[in-house]
Amino acid sequence: MSTRSPLPPPERLLLGPGPSMVSQRVLRAMSIPLVGHLDPAFLQIMDDTKRLLQMAFQTRNEMTIPMSGTGSAGMETCFVNLLEPGDEAIVCINGVFGTRMADIVERCGAKLCKVEAPWGRIIESADLKAALNRGTKPKLVAVVHAETSTGVLQPLEEIGALARAAGALFVVDAVTSLGGHPVRVDDWGIDACYSGTQKCLSCPPGLSPVTFSPRAVDVLRQRKTKVQSWYLDLTMIEKYWGNDRVYHHTAPITMNYALNEALRIIEEEGLETRWTRHQKNHQALKAGLAAIGIGLASQENHQLWSLNSVQIPGDVDDAKVRSILLNELNIEIGGGLGVLKGKTWRIGLMGESSSPASVLLVLSALERVLPRCGYKVEGGAAVAAAERVYG
Amino acid sequence: MSTRSPLPPPERLLLGPGPSMVSQRVLRAMSIPLVGHLDPAFLQIMDDTKRLLQMAFQTRNEMTIPMSGTGSAGMETCFVNLLEPGDEAIVCINGVFGTRMADIVERCGAKLCKVEAPWGRIIESADLKAALNRGTKPKLVAVVHAETSTGVLQPLEEIGALARAAGALFVVDAVTSLGGHPVRVDDWGIDACYSGTQKCLSCPPGLSPVTFSPRAVDVLRQRKTKVQSWYLDLTMIEKYWGNDRVYHHTAPITMNYALNEALRIIEEEGLETRWTRHQKNHQALKAGLAAIGIGLASQENHQLWSLNSVQIPGDVDDAKVRSILLNELNIEIGGGLGVLKGKTWRIGLMGESSSPASVLLVLSALERVLPRCGYKVEGGAAVAAAERVYG
Numbered sequence: 001m002s003t004r005s006p007l008p009p010p011e012r013l014l015l016g017p018g019p020s021m022v023s024q025r026v027l028r029a030m031s032i033p034l035v036g037h038l039d040p041a042f043l044q045i046m047d048d049t050k051r052l053l054q055m056a057f058q059t060r061n062e063m064t065i066p067m068s069g070t071g072s073a074g075m076e077t078c079f080v081n082l083l084e085p086g087d088e089a090i091v092c093i094n095g096v097f098g099t100r101m102a103d104i105v106e107r108c109g110a111k112l113c114k115v116e117a118p119w120g121r122i123i124e125s126a127d128l129k130a131a132l133n134r135g136t137k138p139k140l141v142a143v144v145h146a147e148t149s150t151g152v153l154q155p156l157e158e159i160g161a162l163a164r165a166a167g168a169l170f171v172v173d174a175v176t177s178l179g180g181h182p183v184r185v186d187d188w189g190i191d192a193c194y195s196g197t198q199k200c201l202s203c204p205p206g207l208s209p210v211t212f213s214p215r216a217v218d219v220l221r222q223r224k225t226k227v228q229s230w231y232l233d234l235t236m237i238e239k240y241w242g243n244d245r246v247y248h249h250t251a252p253i254t255m256n257y258a259l260n261e262a263l264r265i266i267e268e269e270g271l272e273t274r275w276t277r278h279q280k281n282h283q284a285l286k287a288g289l290a291a292i293g294i295g296l297a298s299q300e301n302h303q304l305w306s307l308n309s310v311q312i313p314g315d316v317d318d319a320k321v322r323s324i325l326l327n328e329l330n331i332e333i334g335g336g337l338g339v340l341k342g343k344t345w346r347i348g349l350m351g352e353s354s355s356p357a358s359v360l361l362v363l364s365a366l367e368r369v370l371p372r373c374g375y376k377v378e379g380g381a382a383v384a385a386a387e388r389v390y391g
Numbered sequence: 392m393s394t395r396s397p398l399p400p401p402e403r404l405l406l407g408p409g410p411s412m413v414s415q416r417v418l419r420a421m422s423i424p425l426v427g428h429l430d431p432a433f434l435q436i437m438d439d440t441k442r443l444l445q446m447a448f449q450t451r452n453e454m455t456i457p458m459s460g461t462g463s464a465g466m467e468t469c470f471v472n473l474l475e476p477g478d479e480a481i482v483c484i485n486g487v488f489g490t491r492m493a494d495i496v497e498r499c500g501a502k503l504c505k506v507e508a509p510w511g512r513i514i515e516s517a518d519l520k521a522a523l524n525r526g527t528k529p530k531l532v533a534v535v536h537a538e539t540s541t542g543v544l545q546p547l548e549e550i551g552a553l554a555r556a557a558g559a560l561f562v563v564d565a566v567t568s569l570g571g572h573p574v575r576v577d578d579w580g581i582d583a584c585y586s587g588t589q590k591c592l593s594c595p596p597g598l599s600p601v602t603f604s605p606r607a608v609d610v611l612r613q614r615k616t617k618v619q620s621w622y623l624d625l626t627m628i629e630k631y632w633g634n635d636r637v638y639h640h641t642a643p644i645t646m647n648y649a650l651n652e653a654l655r656i657i658e659e660e661g662l663e664t665r666w667t668r669h670q671k672n673h674q675a676l677k678a679g680l681a682a683i684g685i686g687l688a689s690q691e692n693h694q695l696w697s698l699n700s701v702q703i704p705g706d707v708d709d710a711k712v713r714s715i716l717l718n719e720l721n722i723e724i725g726g727g728l729g730v731l732k733g734k735t736w737r738i739g740l741m742g743e744s745s746s747p748a749s750v751l752l753v754l755s756a757l758e759r760v761l762p763r764c765g766y767k768v769e770g771g772a773a774v775a776a777a778e779r780v781y782g
Contacts, residue, residue, distance in 0.1 A: 005439075005651075005652075005655060006432070006435045006436045006439045006651065007420055007423060007436065007648060007651060007652060008423045008424075008648075009423075009426045009430065009432035009433065009435075009436065010426070010432055011424055012424075012425075012426050012427070012430065014425065014426075014427060016427050018641060019425045019427060019428070019641065019644055021424075021425075022424065022425055027421075027422040027423075027424065028422060029398055030418075030421040030422050030645060031418040031419060031421050031422040032398060032399045032400075032418075033399075033402055033403075033412075033413065033418065034403075034405065034410045034412075034413055034595055035400045035401070035403050035405075035723070036403070036405060036407050036410065036723045036725075037410070037596070039400065039403065039717070039723060040717075041397070041400035041401055042400065044397045044400075045397045045398065045400065048396075048397045068460055068461055068464070068597070069459055069460045069464065069622060070459055070640050070641050070642075070643060071640070071641065072621065072622050072639075072640040073459070073460065073622045073640075075621075076620065076621055076622045080620075100621065103621055104621045106617075107617055107618075107619050107620070107621055108619075196641070198641055198644075204425055204643065204644055204645040204646075205428070205641045205642065205643050205644055205645075206459070206597055206643035206645065206646055226497075226498055227498075228498050228499075228619055228620075229467065229498070229619075229620055230463065230466075230467055230491065230494055230495045230498055231460060231463050231464045231467045231623075232622075247728070248463075249461050249462070249463040249464075250409060250410065250461050250462065250587070250589055250596045251461075251596065252461060252595065252596050252597035252646070253410055253589075253595055253596060254421060254595040254596075254597065254645075254646075254649075255595075255597055255643070255645075255646070257398060257399075258645075260396075260397065260398060261396075261398060264396060267394075326430070326431075332426070332427045332430065334427075337638070
């Protein structure tokens with residue numbers, strides 16, 4: 001029964017799988033006094049956020065909304081709104097988040113068909129094709145664009161084309177890619193896409209941007225049963241975010257301030273510039289790690305810029321390294337998830353966290369810590385290699 | 392395609408149905424830089440928040456958790472975790488939120504039995520008794536403690552006793568009462584209770600505190616089917632909030648900072664003192680309104696202190712009054728919901744918004760505005776009557 005406040009916690013450099021660093025501008029937006037959820041001033045913020053989300057998703061979809069929950073609520077939103085009991089759904093699984101999608105599909109009472117790949121590798125479109133040829137009639141095909149658990153970036157165009165050819169909706173998890181990698185919802189024919197705020201958007205966790213294509217909206221409108229989740233029911237939520245302004249639930253006002261400000265920062269930087277920045281910092285980190293004999297655990301040529309899945313070298317103790325980084329240097333990196341636990345670290349370079357300073361600091365920190373954990377490192381080699389990438 | 396930021400919005404005095412005013416301390420907590428959701432410093436904040444929520448709910452329930460969504464997510468959490476398809480559930484309905492509970496119960500595939508009362512009146516325990524005597528075998532009985540749509544405070548002890556005698560779990564919506572009215576979860580034998588942060592806790596909207604009794608936890612553990620919502624599945628979430636610290640979803644870090652600070656403010660004030668404050672300000676508002684011939688729309692002796700449902704007098708134009716208050720004086724009050732739309736205003740005096748200053752200001756504002764809308768008022772009478780209550 002402590003009575004001493006646990007706030008504020010220590011200041012960390014956040015280089016894990018999210019949350020990423022949040023800029024002072026966004027933190028300041030979080031401390032703006034609140035207005036009501038039906039205040040004309042708030043409705044204006046909602047409209048502006050919708051426009052900015054359309055920019056981020058590269059879409060004209062009218063139904064583009066931040067759901068009032070974290071990324072997983074966005075995932076659930078897509079499935080509960082699009083699936084009805086008895087529907088068939090193909091889910092591509094090559095990590096934790098594909099596995100989670102499959103779990104949710106089954107909770108919707110839908111018939112699940114899995115297309116799998118080893119963790120750390122992409123889903124091969126041939127495998128999806130084979131599944132489609134086995135006579136399944138899927139209502140949707142779902143895939144993770146950026147597998148946060150493995151650091152793999154999934155190519156989407158072929159998968160999307162196959163889904164469309166099969167008459168299925170194409171559902172994409174862009175939690176760890178939106179704002180850090182190109183996510184071209186309209187060009188790639190994505191019908192439902194969701195993300196989280198705490199990754200490449202560099203906003204605190206708490207909202208989940210979701211976008212539905214007109215095709216997906218048609219499916220939603222033609223449902224025979226009610227959406228099983230009241231809280232995530234887009235048939236009602238669209239009446240609040242649309243012109244009717246019908247109260248559904250009280251929107252998380254402050255989180256919406258933060259998202260608006262975070263998206264404005266992205267608009268000011270420019271999406272293309274932002275993607276290039278993420279790419280460059282990833283390349284520098286990768287080169288630095290390679291210089292001290294450490295590789296990535298994800299498939300070559302399909303590696304995320306935003307989340308680097310790093311092979312833990314030799315017999316190095318995963319937890320010990322992360323604990324020294326956190327407690328002595330205030331740097332957070334992530335551990336592996338699921339089957340990769342103890343085998344990989346996950347170094348996130350997302351949004352504000354994607355910077356040369358982050359890369360140089362985490363590399364020099366590893367150069368300092370790894371020798372204490374039994375892994376010899378040629379001092380300065382990693383940092384020097386990264387510097388060469390920056391030129 | 393405006394490029395001018397909609398932030399910050401105007402500064403409002405929030406006297407609607409929530410969000411309520413948020414103190415500078417809580418706003419400052421929202422701007423603290425983030426740590427990760429598995430950072431030992433964050434786990435400490437979680438433990439402290441759990442202890443503080445137990446204080447607010449007056450419970451020892453181990454399963455006392457802020458869900459990562461607004462109050463309606465807390466509502467859904469209770470039903471999806473406790474109900475399985477085919478179960479029977481009794482829902483007491485005397486306003487919007489009872490209606491919403493019934494909707495969610497049906498989405499769970501449960502058999503719904505309604506016990507109803509007119510909007511603005513309490514549920515009579517005799518009516519519940521009659522329903523129980525008709526041979527229903529409910530798994531749970533659900534009732535709204537503080538109907539935000541009607542301003543009614545529901546007595547809970549008899550309803551709870553009847554539920555228990557029938558072997559049913561007792562589920563209570565305390566969204567608008569927690570922190571403003573006594574909510575004695577353990578003493579009143581409540582098995583599942585949920586609230587929202589943006590009412591009497593005076594924290595921004597975005598989290599929903601939920602508490603489950605050991606009896607409710609037993610029912611949860613004995614489920615035959617998976618909880619239909621992955622995002623709200625307490626069998627998984629308890630492993631993150633309990634000792635295992637297993638990742639489920641990324642907690643809304645900043646919202647949790649804010650809730651912790653808001654609960655600390657409550658602890659410092661003292662719950663009893665806080666309840667008395669809410670009662671006194673309600674009495675002053677009611678006396679002030681009565682002095683200018685305006686009554687409350689909720690049943691006498693069962694009126695909420697936190698949310699006053701006010702009869703709109705004569706032919707006064709609801710929207711016009713609210714619009715003048717908002718646009719000229721920056722005061723938000725709420726309109727009626729559902730069948731009460733256009734007939735009532737809802738004046739919230741919750742948390743930070745429950746103060747003599749709020750009462751005096753809204754009364755003098757009404758004295759100023761009502762004559763412009765065709766309702767004669769003896770200038771100063773309302774304020775004077777409120778002042779007499781404060782003494």
